[in-house]
Structure formats: C-alpha cells, structure tokens
Amino acid sequence: MNVPAPPASSPGLSLVYIVDDDADMRQTVADILALAGIPVEGFGSGAAALSRCAAGQPGLAVVDQRLPDTTGIALSAKLKSADPDLGVALLTGYASADNAIAAVGLVDEYLTKPVPPDELVHSVKAGLERTRLRRENRRLVARLRELNASLEQDVADSTQEVERLHQQAVADQMARERLQAQAERERLENRLHQAERLESLGRLAGGVAHDFNNLLAVILNCASFVAEATAGDQSVQADVQQLRTAAERAARLTRQLLIFGRQDSAGAETLDLGAILADVQSLLARSIGEDIELIIRPADALPLVRANRGQVEQVLVNLAVNARDAMPGGGTLTISLDTHVLDEDYQRLHPGSHPGRYVALAVSDTGEGMSPEVVARVFEPFFTTKPLGKGTGLGLATVHGIVTEAGGTLAIESEPGSGTTVRAYFPTADTPASPAAITTTTPATSSSLRGQGETIMIVEDEPAVLQTTARMLTRNDYTVLPAATGAQALSMASGHQLDLLVTDLVMPKISGPDLARRIQEIQPGLPVLFTSGYSHDALKPGDTLAEKTPVLQKPFTEQALLENARAALAQRGGRPATRPQNSPH
Ligand SMILES: Nc1ncnc2c1ncn2[C@@H]1O[C@H](COP(=O)(O)OP(=O)(O)OP(=O)(O)O)[C@@H](O)[C@H]1O
Ligand SMILES: [Mg+2]
Helix, strand or coil: CCCCCCCCCCCCCCCEEEECCCHHHHHHHHHHHHHCCCCEEEECCHHHHHHHHHHHCCCEEEEECECCCCEHHHHHHHHHHHCCCCEEEEEECCCCHHHHHHHCCCCCEEEECCCCHHHHHHHHHHHHHHHHHHHHHHHHHHHHHHHHHHHHHHHHHHHHHHHHHHHHHHHHHHHHHHHHHHHHHHHHHHHHHHHHHHHHHHHHHHHHHHHHHHHHHHHHHHHHHHHHHCCCCHHHHHHHHHHHHHHHHHHHHHHHHHHHCCCCCCCCEEECHHHHHHHHHHHHHHHHCCCEEEEEECCCCCCCEEECHHHHHHHHHHHHHHHHHHCCCCEEEEEEEEEEEECHHHHHHCCCCCCEEEEEEEEEECCCCCCHHHHCCCCCCCCCCCCCCCCCCCHHHHHHHHHHHCCCEEEEEECCCCCEEEEEEEEECCCCCCCCCCCCCCCCCHHHHCCCCCEEEEECCCHHHHHHHHHHHHCCCCEEEEECCHHHHHHHHCCCCCCEEEEECCCCCCCHHHHHHHHHHHCCCCCEEEEECCCHHHCCCCCCCCCCCCEEECCCCHHHHHHHHHHHHCCHHHCCCCCCCCCCC
16 A cells, blocks of 8 residues: 655655555656655545644645545644645646635645646645745744743833842932932931030130129239339239230130130221231241242132121131141141022031021141041130140131121032132122221320310229229229219219210110110210120110221220220310310329
8 A cells, every 4th residue: 555665755755645445546646756756654544644634744645536534625624723834735636616615825826637747746836835835934933932932021121120230229229319318317407406515615714704804904904003012023914924925825825715705896998808818928928938939829700798897807817827827837728709509408507507698718828637526616716736836726716706706608619638718708799888986096106195184984893894984084083983884973963064974885774875865865965975895786676886987805904995985085066176185193
C-alpha cells in the first residue's frame, strides 16, 4: 500500500499524503509526484491518514472525495483541525457544484480526475508552498508574539523599576524636605531665642546703666567740686583726676550699655551714609593700620536713611576695629553700601526684621572668621573672645543697639578661616532731614555761662543728682528751687516766678513732659530743659516730645548743664537771650 520513497526527493519539498482507497490511483499519483522529486506516503482510509498526520507532518494531503470511512471534505476538516496550516487537495472523479461549495475554506486545491500529471505536480507544488508559507507565517507570528511578550515584560519591568525609582526619589525628597523644615524650624527658634535673649539683656543692661549714670553724675560732679576746693593741693588734684578718668571711662561703658539697651536718647537725623563713609574714611584707615588694605565701595544714588550720625560713625568704627583685630597678619577690609529690599521671607527667617527698603552697610574682612557658636553670641554685651584688657565685648552689642534703634537689622556671615561680613541694614528715610534732638550750644567759657540770679526749678527724683545739679547751678549764680517729686514741684511753682524748669524726663507719678505742661499753664512761655538717662521710648504713652526739645543726657558735666540752661533761658517767653555778664567768681 505504501508508495516507495521517491528516488530523488528534493530536500526542500515536504511529504505529501495521498489518501485514496484505489491502490492504483495511489500508485499513479505517487509515481507522478516521485518523478517530480516529491516524497509521498499513501493511505487507503481517512482514519489511517489522520492517525499518522500528527507524527508525519505532511506538507500536503491529496484526498479522494470518496473514501470507505469518510468523505474527502470531512477528512479535510479533521486534518485541518489537527494541523490548521496543512494544505489539502481534494481529488474527485465527479466535479459537482455541491462539493465545490462544501470544499470552500477547507481545501486548497480542487482536482478533477483524471488529472493531467503536469497539473497535478503544479497543484501539489503550489499546495506545498502554501503550507510552507502558512507554517512560516505562523512561526513568525509566534516568534513575534514571543518577542512582543518579552518586550512587554521588559517594558513592564522597566516601568516597575522607573516607578520604584520614582517612589524612592519622592520618599528621599520628602525625607530631605522634612529634615530641611526641621533644620529651618530649629534655626528660627534659635534666632528667636537669640532675639529674646538680647531683648531681655538689653532691658537689664539699660536698667543697670541708667542707675549707674545717676551715680556717675554724682561722682563726676563731686570730683569737680573737690578739685575746685583743693585747687592748690597737687596730690589731691592727681587723685581727683584719676577719679574723674575712671568715672569718665565708666560713663563711656554705661553709654554703650544704654545704646545696647536702646535707652540712649540720641536723636535720629536724615543721613547720607555715602557721605558719612567718605568723611570717616581717613579715620578708619588710621584705626586699622597700614597692614590692612581698605577698600571703599560707595553706591550711586543711594537713598537717605534715618539714624543718628554719631552712632552710625560708631557702627563703622566698631566694625572696622573688629575686622582689624581679626586680621593680625594683615588683609583686606572692604566697606560697601548698596540698596536692598528685604521681603517677607527675610522677615520670617530673621525675627525682629521688617520688610522694606534698606541701605545695607557691609563690612567684610579676610580675617580669621568665627565659629557658629561665636556668631550666635556676638551681640551679647560683654561677650568677647579677646584676652583680658583687649576687648570689653561691647562693640557689637552697641552696633546691635544702634541699628535696631534705627529700625534696622543686622546679618553676619562668617566661617572660621574665611573671613567675616557684617551687614547693617538701615531703613531708608521717607522724611526730609531734621536737625538733631539734642541741643548742643557752641562751647563757651565757663564764665560766660554764669547766671544773673535767674530762678531755676530742678525736679529730680534721685536725691544725689538733685543735690549736685542744684549745687552746680547755685555756685554759678542761679537761684535754685529743688524739688524731689512732680507734686512738690507743682506746689512750689505756684508761689514762685520761674525763669527755667529743669526736670527729669522720666519720673514716677507725674512725668517730666506732664509736669512741664502743668507748670506752663501757670507760667506761660516758661522754658524747659529735660534731663534723661532714657530714650524717648521710655516716655509714658501720650508724652510726646517735639523733635527739637532739648534733652540733656545724664551724666552731664557742669559745662553741659550751664550751656543747655543758658540756651533754654534764651527762649524765655520768646524774648531775646539775656547775655550773661562776665563776672569773677
Ligand atoms: N570681624 C570679626 N572677625 C572675627 N571675629 C569677630 C569679628 N567681629 C567680632 N568678632 C568676635 O565677636 C566678639 C565680640 O565682638 P565685640 O566687638 O562685641 O567685642 P570685642 O571686639 O571683643 O570687644 P570691644 O569691641 O568691646 O572692644 C569678638 O571678641 C570676636 O570673637
Ligand atoms: Mg569689638
């Protein structure tokens, strides 16, 4: 039944199954195909062909329509369900339209017996080629699917990896932000603590300094009385001079403490920082010495600021001296000015600062720099890293008081070994210039300041100060009415015609300005000279002082008291000043 293997089957062509119950027919077809080099296997029934189909992997089945166990079309359907790509050629002796229709989609070739050999070979080869192409196609599709699947897997893997990395990055970012927020909070808390500490230190220092001032006034004035009384005694004079020098030094320290505590009553003026810098340039150059190069960087069209001129100069000197001390081996000191706008962010980070336009005075050195621990404490009074006798630790405390009093703020950038920059921000002035609050008359000789018996009421709650002030005026030919309280002053005022009222600015119960107002009701046009160890801030609400109101800062010297008294007397009732006579004591 089996057809012999073809003598020379071409390696490229697959096996062809011939399914026909007619052995002759099978043989004939096999012979024809063998001649064309096509290997053939013959089967007498559909079942036989079907059972071998899976193992044999034929390239084409040539199927007779009439088989003992099935029809060619039915077999074709079964073969296709076993191997969907297998080509089937239906071989039939009867060409019928029914068969042809039934075969559509199931058979690839439709051959009618007798088939001419050429046509048979041609159809078989075409069928084999179609099978090959279908199989190749399926293989390619499968490969493509495989590739696609692995590609999808790769994409899925990479997407997952990207997602993981993204989540990791988000988590890292969140952790970083949390740490930053925490660091920021700690920094802010530190700044706030620092600001609060400075504030309370300021109150303490200011209070102590105020009381000290009264004591120093007594010491200094009594020293001058002793000096006068012992004019001929050289040894006593030397001691008194020492006493005075020490008290004057103490007064300078006290003044710095008052400035730090913002209880110094220096008046604000409208200032051009560029002009001040130009004026003090040579003084600064002298105080830093020759080993340090001084670079000044002024700015064009700088807005004016409101501050006290003397105090701004002090800021410059203190910062320059600190820079000098930080550069013992020489270096560069750069002082620059420019305009800055501090915004709400800056305010948030720097408690106590206010948003607005500022002129920044920056003092930079190339010196040894500071550790963060030192930076945190530099504004504290008496904080110094300098050896005993070299620094008092009041330089930056004073700078802090001055800049804060002017409504400004300070910033320090410093690192050990990398130098220091201190920036003082002064708020720009919107108002035009006005003269200083403190009246200082042109220096006059003591004798030209003597009185002519004018009646001066002195009101002072500190008995020692009251006593020395009274004494200074009495011995200069003034008639003095001393009062220890506002109430006492009021009752005395009703019985006396006064030429001048000298009163302490800040007193319990009745304040200086209040007292002045009430006495002026009885004696209109009475000139007033205020004395004070406090700033205008220390006044009671409602007690405002006109900007030009003279305030004599304690401790004052006899000369300053007489000068101010004379100037105030000149204002009496708007009358021209009575020129004091030069009369010997
Ligand atoms: N430019 C700077 N470079 C390095 N350290 C500085 C600088 N300025 C200030 N310091 C440090 O800050 C401390 C306090 O300075 P501050 O000016 O208040 O006091 P002082 O210079 O020690 O003494 P004083 O100024 O009263 O003579 C200094 O002792 C120093 O340690
Ligand atoms: Mg200093």
